Amino acid sequence: MAHRRRRVRPWYRRHHRPRGGAGYRGGPRTRGYNDPDMLQVGNGPDSAQSQHEPTDIERPLSDVENRTHFAFWCLLGAPLFVGTDLTGLSQDLLDLLTNERLLAIDQDPLGLQGTPDRRDPTREVWSKRLDDAAVALWNRGEEQAEIRTHVDETSVPTAGERYSVLDCWTGEQWESFGELSATVEPRDTAVFRVTPT
DSSP states (O other): OOOEEEEEEEEEHHSSOOTTTOOOBGGGTTBBBBOOOOOOOTOSSHHHHHHHEEEEOOOOOOOHHHHHHHHHHHHHTOOOOHHHHHOOOOOOEEEEEHHHHHHHTTTTTTOOEEEEEOOOSSEEEEEEEESSSEEEEEOOSSSSSEEEEGGGGSSSOOSSSEEEEEETTHHHHHHSSSSEOOOOTTTTTTEEEEOOO
């Protein structure tokens, strides 16, 4: 039986806008969760996926594309099916896939999906309601960009005047009066856990 060759487009074309349920709020009330398919972290022309099934992958994801890809799967509350050989992953990719701050966003017991709060041509702001909230600032452009928002424009509960902000990549923590901003590299995503204090 001949295998049909599957064309896998580069990540930045396939997921230029993670529509994966952007209009569908999965969760316990709807008795369903989003499934935007398996994670592509670690896959590429020489990956185990390419060796075991007919694919046409032009290049692996860059470091920032891996971060964005994983961040959005967590924001969507998606099942995290790793689609590559874990024994061949670099330590950086293993660290990414085991980031407890991002995994907590994905596995949050409310089971709600993140949604877009603002979409500009090269910048997007997303948030996900948790016991507190997660906010993502995505630079879809080709140049470094400063992305700003305020908790009033997101799913963050606005019960307080001050907010504790946790950078989900670095673990750095600070307080804010509601402003959230980051300088974000091209195709990268800043992710914050935001809690009223």
